[in-house]
Amino acid sequence: MEQNLAKLGAYLAAGIGAGISVIGAGLGIGKLASSALESSARQPEASGDIRTTMIIAAALIEGVALFSCVIAMLLAIK
Amino acid sequence: MEAEAVMSNEVGQHEAQGAHSTHSTEIPPQEVFPVLLGTLGEHRELNFFHYHIVDLPVILYDKEYGFDIYSNIEKMKESGKYVLSTTHKIVKANKPEETPTLDLSVTSLVCFQWLAMIILLVAFFRAGRKYKKQPLKPPKGLQNVLEAIFVFIRDDVVLPNIPSRKAAYRLLPYFVSLFVFILLMNLFGLIPGGHTATGALGTTAGLALTALFVINGTAIRQIGLKNWLKHLLGGAPWYLFFIMVPIEIISLFTKPFALTVRLFANMTAGHVVLLSLVGLIFYLKTFVMAAVAVPFSVFMYALELLVAFLQAFIFTILTAVFTGLAIGEHSEHSHQIEH
Amino acid sequence: MDSLLNVNPGLMIWTILNFLIFLFLLVKFGAKPISNALKAREDYIQNNIQNAEKLNQEAQKLLAETQQKLRDAQNEMMAIIQKGKQQADELIRRATEEAEKVRKEKLDEAMREITRSKESALIELKKEVAHLVVQATEKLLKEKVDEKKDLELINQYIEQIPKN
Structure with a gap:
């Protein structure tokens, strides 16, 4: 019974944690993309640099989100 | 991905583990996902669809x-x-x-690393021979692809991020090989019957470890050990060292760790989604699900193709960025001389 | 699923080993030749561009020279034409002068001829008149005797004869 409860808690935590982290990453990348688009529309000649920087920043944000997904996975397979 | 082929392949494997009986296609629905996701890990043999190629x-x-x-x-x-x-x-x-x-x-993933290595080495060897023979001719075919990659890494990844031009040229082969190696390993996971070597933490950790050595080795070589140790202080006054040094040392290791997890998770997540979509068909045992799952998995496959290129690029460029950061402003003077 | 998150040290060691071998072989057989060839090609293109620039400059110089020559030739031509025109004018002028002179001479001669003929005509006339007078006088003499009066008359007559 107690073990089942612990498992339930772990699954719950994994699901909720993954969901919240996805919300955060989605907001972050969305904001990043919107401002990158805006700035490259304002300065089309700098769009190459902006794109590269955007990809790097997106990767960093995504990395954090993936950390939490890995943590969620660790919880889920506990 | 390998979809149904893997499915039946893995089914055969799992059911007959050890006993080597060749076919049994029925598995209970609750076993579908564990079996499918089991294809992602390492194996001690190579299988191609139904064929057992070799015991490793x-x-x-x-x-x-x-x-x-x-x-x-x-x-x-x-x-x-x-x-x-x-x-x-x-x-x-x-x-x-x-x-x-x-x-x-030697596991299946090591084999796929070897495969990537061999293909790349043959390609580079042939291109290199062509270059030696006639260096002034415009490149053709395969040579053109390799040159495009080489020039891309040089002009868009290494040179803008590493402040010292000399160090940049010395590290160029490392970044080129890192990029093509990761790219090919990523792409092998998208070929039916292939395994993604970068979809295992061991591989990505190994690559990130080389990145750790490259980042700090270059920094020490460029700015000297003394300046490198000074970097560990993070620019704070010396009496804060008992706070700053642990933080900086941790950040030294979180960078490669982030590289490791990012590459692994990106490569694995897509495959998990793909396999889960395909698995839904077998789990629910209806063809209606296929109408939904197949178009969506085709979309996911295209996304995976993008991610394979993107993650190889990101791993490479982040390593370059970190190297540039580790060298820091100390080589500013050498930077100015070149201009 | 469990094995997915395990870091397999064996795989890690294999990866590092593979990667280092790959890097070594790539540097030896791939990157160096490509790098060298790229540099060679860049140098070659740079050289070509420089060469082309030099050639272009030379061509510009040549063009300028040729144009200068052309201009000189044109000037020369113009000068020659000018000279020819002058000569022609001179010729025409001289010819005109000559013609004028000849005409004048002819005219003078004609004038002289006319005067001479006039004079001779006058002389002839005087002679004729004198002759007539004499004849008249003879006639008169036959009629009158008063010589004094006659002579007076004659002289009067002679005076009255117009000089020309």
């Missing part, structure tokens, strides 16, 4: 027994030193709790 050698090191090399897992069992546990782990025969100190076995 098992290389074990143990403090007690020393090095042991067996041509396949059966030979290992025959030797009597090690056995397979119920969870398919190699354990010592006399002490079932203990695993060997180091398992250096």
Whole structure:
């Protein structure tokens, strides 16, 4: 019974944690993309640099989100 | 991905583990996802669809027994030193709790690394020979692809991020090989029957470890050990060292760690989604699900193709960025001289 | 699933080993030749561009020279034409002068001829008149005797004869 409860808690935590982290990453990348688009529309000649920087920043944000997904996975397979 | 082929392949494997009976296609629905996701890990044999290609050698090191090399897992069992546990782990025969100190076995992922290496080396060798023969001719075909990659890494990844031009040119081969190696390993996971070597933490950790050495080795070489140690202070006054130094040391290791997890998680997540979509068909046992799952998995496959390129690029460029950061402003003067 | 998150040290060691071998072989057989060839090609293109620039400059110089020559030739031509025109004018002028002179001479001669003929005509006339007078006088003499009066008359007559 107690073990089942612990498992339930772990699954719950994994699901909720993954969901919240996805919300955060989605907001972050969305904001990043919107401002990158805006700035490259304002300065089309700098769009190459902006794109590269955007990809790097997106990767960093995504990395954090993936950390939490890995943590969620660790919880889920506990 | 390998979809149904993997499905039936893996089904055969799992059901008949050890017994080597060739076919049994029925598995209970609750087993579908574990079986499918089991394809993502490492295996001790190479399978292509239904065909069993080869058993891979098992290389074990143990403090007690020393090095042991067996041509396949059966030979290992025959030797009597090690056995397979119920969870398919190699354990010592006399002490079932203990695993060997180091398992250096050639696994399917190592094979796919070799495959990537061989293909790339052949390509580069041929291109290199062509360059030696006629260096002034415009490139053609394969040569053109390699040159495009080379120039891309040089002009868009290494040179803008590493402040010292000399160090940039010295590190260029490292970044080129990092990029093509990761890219090819990523792409192999998208070929039916292939495995993604970068979809395992061991591979990505190994690559990130080389990145760690490159980042700090370059920094020490460029700015000297003294300045590098000063960097550990993070620019704070010396009396804060007991706060700053641990933080900086941690950040030294989080960068490669982030690289490791990012590449692994990106490569694995897509495959998990793909396999889950395909698995839904078998789980629900209806063709209606296929109408939904197949278009969506085609979309996911295209996304995976993008991600394969993107993650190889990101791993490379982040390594370059970190190297540039580690060198820091100390080589500013050399930077100015070149301009 | 469990094995997915395990870091397999064996795989890690294999990866590092593979990667280092790959890097070594790539540097030896791939990157160096490509790098060298790229540099060679860049140098080659740079050289070509420089060469082309030099050639272009030379061509510009040549063009300028040729144009200068052309201009000179044109000037020369113009000068020659000018000279020819002048000569022609001179010729025409001289010819005109000559013609004028000849005409004048002819005219003078004609004038002289006319005067001479006039004079001779006058002389002839005087002679004729004198002759007539004499004849008249003879006639008169036959009629009158008063010589004094006659002579007076005659002289009067002679005076009255117009000089020309």
